[in-house]
Amino acid sequence: MPEAPGASNLVGLTERIAFLRRLEIDPKLQARVSSGRWDQMIREGNATPAWLANDFNASRRRALIVAQVIKLCQKLTDDAVTMFIKLMGKLFSQANNRKKQRQMDCRANTAKALRMFLDTITALQSANDYGRNALDVLDQRVGWDRLLRMKPELESMVDDNEAPPLTVAAEQYATVHKYTGAFLQAFTFRSAHRHDPLLAAIALLKRLYAEKRRTLPDRVPLTHLSQTDRRLIFEQEKPDRRLYEVATLAALRDRLRSAEIWVDGSRSFRPIDEHLMPRTTFITMKEEDRLGLGVEADGARWLAEARQMLDFNLKRLAHRARSGKLEGVRVEAGNLIVTPTAGEVPVAAEELNAEISEMYPLVEVPDLLREVHESTGFADLFTHVRTGDVPKNVSAMLAGVLADATNLGPKRMAGASKGISAHQIGWMRTFHARSETYRAAQAAITDAHTRHPHSRLWGNGTTSSSDGQFFRASDRAAKRGDINLHYGSEPGSKFYSHLSDQYGYFSILPISPTESEAAYVLDGLFDQDTVLDIQEHFTDTGGASDHIFGLFALIGKRFAPRLRNLKDRKFHTFEKGDAYQALSNHIGAPINTTLILDHWDDLLHLAASITTRSVVPSTILKKLSASPKQSHLARALRELGRIERSLFMIEWYSSPALRRRCQAGLNKGEAAHKLKRAVFFHERGEIRDRSFESQAFRASGLNLVVSAIVHWNTVYLDRAVTQLKRVGRDIPDTLLKHISPLSWEHINLTGVYTWDAEHLMPNGFRSLRLPAGLQRVA
Incomplete structure (x- = not known):
């Protein structure tokens, strides 16, 4: 099976999926079998070579084969979508690298142009100082013809420097075109929005590939794209097919990663709610007070306590900073600087x-x-x-x-x-x-x-x-x-x-x-069967994010990362920043308490799904952090994490013991x-x-x-x-x-x-x- 991202490999995956579908095995058969029995059939099928399967009775052999085909189709679907996501990411990464390389390649021309610009300014300044005709002096000192000859070169340099990522990425449209039709035709995409413009755009591209048409109609779905991309697409009289297709595929990539768009027949690319424990189960557990989380079910009460604690601790930190009573911490130009912890062996x-x-x-x-x-x-x-x-x-x-x-x-x-x-x-x-x-x-x-x-x-x-x-x-x-x-x-x-x-x-x-390592920090704490009762977890900067701080608080464990460039990270407060004058350089945006309260039950649902092992934490965290425009749940979790990170940073500045630990x-x-x-x-x-x-x-x-x-x-x-x-x-x-x-x-x-x-x-x-x-x- 092809693993490396490539146009031919992606087309090959869609062909394999088409072959499996022609077997006409209904994937809904999985729903008729209990999850435990299904997992056992999959494990047994994975381990059973063909020669051994011949010794099974017909019904058992048939059941294992059907289970394997359904699982394989799901896996190939996930592999194909993952490969598409990697290919689109690689497309824009390479576009960015090409743009940087072009800028490097034209350094000599840039220096030449800057020298001419300096000569031009010098000539004009001289003309002004001595009251001479500016154009005559410019012609004598620089040369009018020389300036005009430089114009096309300067225009080209400006165009290359200001070229939008979409334009540079679309230069590789020939490669994109090789797999887009097969990929889009192979799957049915879904959205939570009833009239999602991205789905309309995908349907349009499917039709263009099916009919082998090269140009776009005059009117196309656009609201799934940014204003910048729209202007580029309609720079000419008619919409540019290459730019429109690449921009639409990039939008599809982002929304697949964030689970705003999902794919029929996939296990990984499903709505976020389908990854979590059933909502009815969560409601029952909450009503029976069986969530067992690290926060109260009453969000308003938890926020009130967090507000009081954060305000008190910030004021105490500000006082100790003014008084020079922070061990191992000095104040430089209003910034708190922590002295690195020395080895103690x-x-x-x-x-x-x-x-x-x-x-x-x-x-x-x-x-x-x-x-x-x-x-x-x-x-x-x-x-x-x-x-x-x-x-x-x-x-x-x-x-x-x-x-x-x-x-x-x-x-x-x-x-x-x-x-x-x-x-x-x-x-x-x-x-x-x-x-x-x-x-x-x-x-x-x-x-x-x-x-x-x-x-x-x-x-x-x-x-x-x-x-x-x-x-x-x-x-x-x-x-x-x-x-x-x-x-x-x-x-x-x-x-x-x-x-x-x-x-x-x-x-x-x-x-x-x-x-990002941060997405996987919680996986190891739950995907293990030891007697260890981990209450505090350390990582370096790569394992830290506000989402992680928020989830650790929700599940009732302590997160203590060693953060790089700590002085550049801000405290987020409930009160106005001027309440902490000694820390003014460290105060960031205020906490959005309304967002947290509006989605408190969603946060509890997410945390309970993790603690009950209904979902692998990295599966959700990668989706929450994937979209450039984060979902309400992702932003609510980030706000909660900002509270916890601020409390942690206060303790880090205040406690040498924590830093040593x-x-x-x-x-x-x-x-x-x-x-x-x-x-x-x-x-x-x-x-x-x-x-x-x-x-x-x-x-x-x-x-x-x-x-x-x-x-x-x-x-x-x-x-x-x-x-x-x-x-x-x-x-x-x-x-x-x-x-x-x-x-x-x-x-x-x-x-x-x-x-x-x-x-x-x-x-x-x-x-x-x-x-x-x-x-x-x-």
């Missing part, structure tokens, strides 16, 4: 860490995984897709996990393993490795780690952090990978992961490097990235998978193996500390909290993997590597 902790690292037992990674399985049972949670049985060949299951984690892949893992065949690994991956089994296995290790007494030295498991880690794409996957110049000019993907304050990973997700949480995640990079080392650490599903398996395997290493290290870190204390060493907990379980030098990650090796382990543990002095005492 003592030298003694670094020395102790080096000493303990030398005490870890040497271990092969297959043995480490086996030992962690024996203490946690995580491999048994990779249950069979149909029978629910545990894996019969645990070694093959572990080999499959390690193949994902190291980026080696199942076939090459089999070649590098003793006693395990590619068929055995493939069977385990096909019938046992799924997103839900990976999630269960991850929870088993993380829960065991959370319960270990030594983990409590690092935290109590109620705070966490999340961050993205970039991996380059190999040549094979480069076309699917996106480019974010922050990471260089090479394409790739990001693994966005969540880590507890105890170094316990509990979620990971592959995302595009061009996507956030910095420490983010440092743990950044340190753990090094371990992940060490494990994900095959194929030069490049992502070779083209599909999201394959990348998700890679990410899940990496998280699982890294979690196993962290837990194994924690066990032996605790034993090493016990041994040191036994010989009289005084090691306070204040020092131990700086010793992380992220070492890997004692673990052999490469070479030949032996899965059934037996080792003598007295009392169920490996012997520590003890220096000579400790051996005599032991």
Whole structure:
């Protein structure tokens, strides 16, 4: 299946959809089956090869095939719409780049024109100073003919510099034309507005393609376009077909992303309400006081309390700023400037860490995984897709996990393993490795780690952090990978992961490097099955937005990002800004309380849908933030978020402890990235998978193996500390909290993997590597 955005690939997707539709399988059949049974049929169909399906009875085989066809048609629809959105985004991105390049290319001509302009001004000034004829002096000094020859060149430079994005994008109309007809004809688009002008424009374009007409009629739907675009389209006597079509497709892209337009037969591109829990369910839960959110059902009462708290805290901050009583904060030209938090790892902790690292037992990674399985049972949670049985060949299951984690892949893992065949690994991956089994296995290790007494030295498991880690794409996957110049000019993907304050990973997700991380912050908190009760979450600036602040408040958790350029961010107030004179440089627009109150129930509905896992948070957040003209719900959530961000910023300025806590949480995640990079080392650490599903398996395997290493290290870190204390060493907990379980030098990650090796382990543990002095005492 084509994954890279391209005209021929998009047309190919529409052709596949047309083929499936010709099978005349009614997608409404899905509604006749319970959601649980439907999901089971899909999982079983995904894992069942054709040769095995032949052994099923006819009715069961037919049911699985029908379910797979309906699901495939939905997936291809989502893939096609997503590809169209990417193509339109790429069209305007490339147009912007071409415009910048043209400006760069004409720098010499620009300098020449500016020099002539300077000479002209000088000549006119001279004529004025000496009372001479301006035109005569201009002709003598510059040359009238020379000025006239420069005119066409100047006009061209001005046109290129002022060319609207739509005009530059329309230069690639020939490429757009290749896929627009097939894409529009393949789908039925819907809108909440009864007479939506965009739908009328789409219908017009469909008719033009069906009738193979090149020109537009004199009257066309226009109100879905901006005034600027309309003027461009009608610059000549008749409307410009290229400009009109590209502008309409751009509008369609924006409204598909924001769910203002949706597509029949799609799972991702539906109205926002269809993503949320049923409205009737929400109303019942609210009436029975079962929402369990972090705010009151009465919006007016919550706003009154927030108003009082914000006003009091702002006045206190202003007073402390005037009095110079903000620790680690100085005032420069009326701006609050926070001094960066210094590192707080003592030298003694670094020395102790080096000493303990030398005490870890040497271990092969297959043995480490086996030992962690024996203490946690995580491999048994990779249950069979149909029978629910545990894996019969645990070694093959572990080999499959390690193949994902190291980026080696199942076939090459089999070649590098003793006693395990590619068929055995493939069977385990096909019938046992799924997103839900990976999630269960991850929870088993993380829960065991959370319960270990030594983990409590690092935290109590109620705070966490999340961050993205970039991996380059190999040549094979480069076309699917996106480019974010922050990471260089090479394409790739990001693994966005969540880590507890105890170094316990509990979620990971592959995302595009061009996507905002903020949309995925809440995903990891809900898409996990651990015992962790996360109450406070840290991110860097990339994970923060006003929408995120608002949702964290609604669900009753605390959001604490490390914000870049904090002095440029404004406080939003209920009262007039002159009530806080010392903070005048920091006061922004007032809070729109009417907007929040008018949509309070919608905000509660959104939050309840997230807490009950009715919707993946990123699905909604991307839609709310996609439209240039945000919906009422999106703007109400932003206003709520502004309140919460203002309260948070006040505390950030006021509390060195908060700044240190956030910095420490983010440092743990950044340190753990090094371990992940060490494990994900095959194929030069490049992502070779083209599909999201394959990348998700890679990410899940990496998280699982890294979690196993962290837990194994924690066990032996605790034993090493016990041994040191036994010989009289005084090691306070204040020092131990700086010793992380992220070492890997004692673990052999490469070479030949032996899965059934037996080792003598007295009392169920490996012997520590003890220096000579400790051996005599032991």
